Amino acid sequence: MxxxxxxAAVAEAAGARALKPRRRPPAARRQRAALGILRWVTIAxxxxxxxxxxxxxxxxxxxxxxxxxxxxxxILPSLDExxxxxxxxxxxxxxxGGQGFLTFxxxxxxxxxxxxxxxLLIAIPGAYAISRLPxxxxxxxxxxxxxxxxxxxxxxxxxxxxxxTRIGLRGSLAGLVIVYLAQTVPVAIYMIRNYxxxxxxxxxxxxxxxxxxxxxxxxxxxxxxxxPSLMATGLFVFMIAWNxxxxxxxxxxDKRPLWTVSLGLSQLxxxxxxxxxxxxxxxxxxxxxxxxxxxxxxxxxxxxxxAGAEKG
Amino acid sequence: MTxxxxxxxxxxxxxSADRPRARRRRTLTQKDARTGLALMSxxxxxxxxxxxxxxxxxxxxSFQELTLIQIGTADPFSGFTLENYERVLRSGAxxxxxxxxxxxxxxxxxxxVFLGTVAALxxxxxxxxxxxxxxxxxxPYVAPVVAVTFVWRIMLNPEFGIVNEFxxxxxxxxxxxxxxxQAVAHxxxxxxxxxxxxxxxxxxxxxxxxxxxxxxxxxxxxxxxMSREPEEAALVDGAGPWQTFRYIVWPQLVPIIGVLAVxxxxxxxxxxxxxxxxxxxxxxxxxxxxxxxxxxxxxRNVGAASAMSVVLAVLLIVMLGVYVLIxxxxxxxx
Numbered sequence: 263m264x265x266x267x268x269x270a271a272v273a274e275a276a277g278a279r280a281l282k283p284r285r286r287p288p289a290a291r292r293q294r295a296a297l298g299i300l301r302w303v304t305i306a307x308x309x310x311x312x313x314x315x316x317x318x319x320x321x322x323x324x325x326x327x328x329x330x331x332x333x334x335x336x337i338l339p340s341l342d343e344x345x346x347x348x349x350x351x352x353x354x355x356x357x358x359g360g361q362g363f364l365t366f367x368x369x370x371x372x373x374x375x376x377x378x379x380x381x382l383l384i385a386i387p388g389a390y391a392i393s394r395l396p397x398x399x400x401x402x403x404x405x406x407x408x409x410x411x412x413x414x415x416x417x418x419x420x421x422x423x424x425x426x427t428r429i430g431l432r433g434s435l436a437g438l439v440i441v442y443l444a445q446t447v448p449v450a451i452y453m454i455r456n457y458x459x460x461x462x463x464x465x466x467x468x469x470x471x472x473x474x475x476x477x478x479x480x481x482x483x484x485x486x487x488x489x490p491s492l493m494a495t496g497l498f499v500f501m502i503a504w505n506x507x508x509x510x511x512x513x514x515x516d517k518r519p520l521w522t523v524s525l526g527l528s529q530l531x532x533x534x535x536x537x538x539x540x541x542x543x544x545x546x547x548x549x550x551x552x553x554x555x556x557x558x559x560x561x562x563x564x565x566x567x568x569a570g571a572e573k574g
Numbered sequence: 575m576t577x578x579x580x581x582x583x584x585x586x587x588x589x590s591a592d593r594p595r596a597r598r599r600r601t602l603t604q605k606d607a608r609t610g611l612a613l614m615s616x617x618x619x620x621x622x623x624x625x626x627x628x629x630x631x632x633x634x635x636s637f638q639e640l641t642l643i644q645i646g647t648a649d650p651f652s653g654f655t656l657e658n659y660e661r662v663l664r665s666g667a668x669x670x671x672x673x674x675x676x677x678x679x680x681x682x683x684x685x686x687v688f689l690g691t692v693a694a695l696x697x698x699x700x701x702x703x704x705x706x707x708x709x710x711x712x713x714p715y716v717a718p719v720v721a722v723t724f725v726w727r728i729m730l731n732p733e734f735g736i737v738n739e740f741x742x743x744x745x746x747x748x749x750x751x752x753x754x755x756q757a758v759a760h761x762x763x764x765x766x767x768x769x770x771x772x773x774x775x776x777x778x779x780x781x782x783x784x785x786x787x788x789x790x791x792x793x794x795x796x797x798x799x800m801s802r803e804p805e806e807a808a809l810v811d812g813a814g815p816w817q818t819f820r821y822i823v824w825p826q827l828v829p830i831i832g833v834l835a836v837x838x839x840x841x842x843x844x845x846x847x848x849x850x851x852x853x854x855x856x857x858x859x860x861x862x863x864x865x866x867x868x869x870x871x872x873x874r875n876v877g878a879a880s881a882m883s884v885v886l887a888v889l890l891i892v893m894l895g896v897y898v899l900i901x902x903x904x905x906x907x908x
Contacts, residue, residue: 297815304696305707311783312710315725316717318736322728334734335743384620387613396603397610403618410625412890414844414863417883420635420876421628444624447617476609505718507847524720528851531724538728545721556716557709 316549323348323546327537348543356518361536363544365519366526370504373435373522377442377503378496385447385495389454390480394466407448415445419512426513433517441509446499453498457491458484497559504552523548636880658881667865668882672889675861678778678849679842685782686838687831690789695819698797708794715787723851726780730754757858773857777849781842789834796830797823836897843890862886 318337322330324346325339353367354360391397392404422441423432431437461484469479485492510525521529527544530536637654662668693711697704714722729735732750741747751759756772800823808818846863849855855864862882869879 293815301696304692308693308696309707309710312713315722315729316713318729319721319725330734334736335739337736384616388617391610391613395606395610395613397607397614400610403614406621406626410621410629412840412894413629413887414846414866414883416844416846416863416866416870417632417880417887418625418628420870420880421631422624425628440620440624444620447620451617476606501716505720507720507851524718527724528720531727541724542728545724548718549721552716552718553713556712 316553319542319545319549322539323542325539327539330539348537348540349547351537351540352544352547361526361530361540361544362518362521363523363526363547366521366523367547369435369520370522370524373438373442374500374503376435376439377446378499380439381443381446381450381499382492382496384443385450385454386485386492387480388447389451389458390484392451393455393458394463395476407451410448415508419509422509423512432513433520434513435520437513438506438509438522439503441513442499442503442506445506446502450495450499453495454488454491457488461487493559497555500555501552632880633884635876636884637877639877658877659885662878662881662885668862668885671860671862671865674774674859675843675863678774678781678845678859678861679839681775681778682781682785682842683835683838685778686785686789687835689782689786690791690793690834691827691831693786693790694793694797695823697794711790712787714784715791719784719847720851722784723780723848727754727852730776754853755857771858773853773859777852777859780848780852781845784848785838785842788838789831792830792834793827796827800826832901836894840890840894843886 321337321339324344326343326345326347329339329343350360352361353364354362355365356362392400426432426437431440465487466479466483469483470476474482504522505524506522507524507528510522511528514520514522514525515529523544527541527548530544531541636658637656639653639655639657697707697711729737730753732738732752732755735750737753738747738750742750751772753776754773759770759772760767761770762768804822805818808822813821844863845861846867849859849861850864850867853859855861855868860868863886866879866882866886869875869882
């Protein structure tokens with residue numbers, strides 16, 4: 263920080279001098295070289311900061327706990343103590359002396375996949391309506407969506423808790439899916455709408471003229487054209503649902519067989535009985551699906567979220 | 575394309591046939607309006623029942639004196655009282671947690687925007703492996719919050735965490751720093767003892783680490799959309815790197831940074847997961863949403879919890895209103 267501002271100040275002074283002769287003096291060239299080095303140093307620092315925690319997670323997960331406690335400053339485990347026992351411990355069902363993460367993985371997958379499917383089914387028509395059809399209250403709907411994000415999630419948690427307890431949805435995965443839908447559909451509509459707007463209206467009108475209904479146009483013309491954005495949106499919903507913690511905690515905490523991976527890890531990391539390295543294996547199991555998905559589709563996702571931001 | 579239909583109609587039919595066409599037009603618009611509402615209705619139903627209705631109910635509860643068990647069985651429209659608000663506003667807990675929340679929010683938003691801008695600037699020019707580097711920068715944001723908070727807790731652990739090991743063995747710290755459990759440390763500097771909120775700063779650092787990718791993503795998109803020409807012209811005119819940044823790049827970034835700051839402020843202000851999972855609200859990190867959670871689960875005081883969250887929401891709306899007003903006054907659009 264200090265070096266950056268210092269060199270920046272030097273650069274400014276030099277730049278001011280350089281303005282007059284309209285020729286790049288050696289000073290400016292030297293600064294550019296220095297900036298080039300600084301740039302690589304910064305990139306390296308950022309990489310260390312972002313990757314180190316994940317690396318640490320992975321390396322701790324293949325060590326027995328005794329090894330960590332005996333020699334905490336050693337990062338790389340020695341080859342003879344490498345173990346996958348931690349993964350067995352964390353994945354095996356409770357009856358076999360494990361922590362039951364395999365069940366949790368199944369729960370998380372059910373919740374995340376149903377959230378994606380339902381959110382897309384709900385958001386696609388909504389996004390189409392908002393981008394193309396002049397219905398009453400079209401403008402107010404966007405304001406409504408925005409307003410819902412002003413309130414802390416915990417404020418709606420209280421009445422939802424009561425409502426869902428009443429209708430028997432609280433201790434179920436379905437209740438969780440409904441909450442995730444409410445949290446993701448407005449953003450999903452926004453993401454898909456941005457893309458629908460890039461589909462030329464004339465193409466759709468041609469379809470209408472050829473006798474397709476509005477729904478037919480949506481299904482036959484607009485959707486196939488916006489497939490990349492739909493995938494990006496689906497991924498976004500998947501990540502939210504897979505990573506969510508607060509509502510899983512509020513709705514499912516007393517039903518261990520229904521815990522999601524996030525909830526399971528947070529609950530077990532509070533207890534002293536489960537060794538840290540076993541929980542690290544649990545963290546890897548929780549993180550890996552998301553990271554794999556992310557690397558497979560990084561380009562799609564980053565494009566989908568920031569669509570429209572280029573114009574500032 | 576829109577013009578084709580009326581044109582064809584006019585060519586094929588005499589002008590006297592205008593009326594039926596007008597009627598057909600109107601019904602098409604009406605049909606579209608009806609389809610629009612129908613297509614929108616699943617979303618509206620979900621948002622209204624799962625967000626709006628509970629919100630309204632929470633506001634109602636905040637004016638009633640109820641325990642967790644009474645809710646739902648008690649008459650929802652009776653027994654209105656201001657007692658919850660009185661209790662919440664009078665207690666020191668609200669103001670203490672608000673001060674913490676505001677410090678936490680300002681610290682994290684500034685850090686997130688700063689780190690995001692720096693990260694976007696350093697990977698701006700193409701280089702080999704840039705795609706991978708960019709993906710790596712995004713990891714903290716996409717990884718599950720429970721997993722990353724757990725790793726941070728272990729890394730910062732005073733007994734066997736790698737950070738304290740490194741600090742003691744390499745940097746020569748006298749004793750391990752309890753990053754997440756120490757409320758205040760006293761740094762000796764020039765004979766002065768400066769109080770430092772250790773846990774709060776650690777939580778802010780975590781926030782910067784976890785959310786800088788969000789700012790990075792948007793600033794990068796903006797940088798990519800920028801025309802290179804003004805910068806090249808400046809280079810020809812002999813401008814230094816700092817001048818180019820200060821007078822050409824930065825002004826183009828200001829609007830997106832403004833939007834990012836607003837979004838991050840809203841989200842950080844309401845943030846619950848990160849702090850709850852890192853410190854549980856201990857050691858001077860009890861932000862408002864964690865306090866609400868505690869009122870709800872530990873003290874089981876639903877009315878006070880609701881009143882507290884309503885106060886928070888109102889505060890946020892007032893802050894945003896002031897921001898919008900300032901922006902309007904400056905003649906900028908949001």
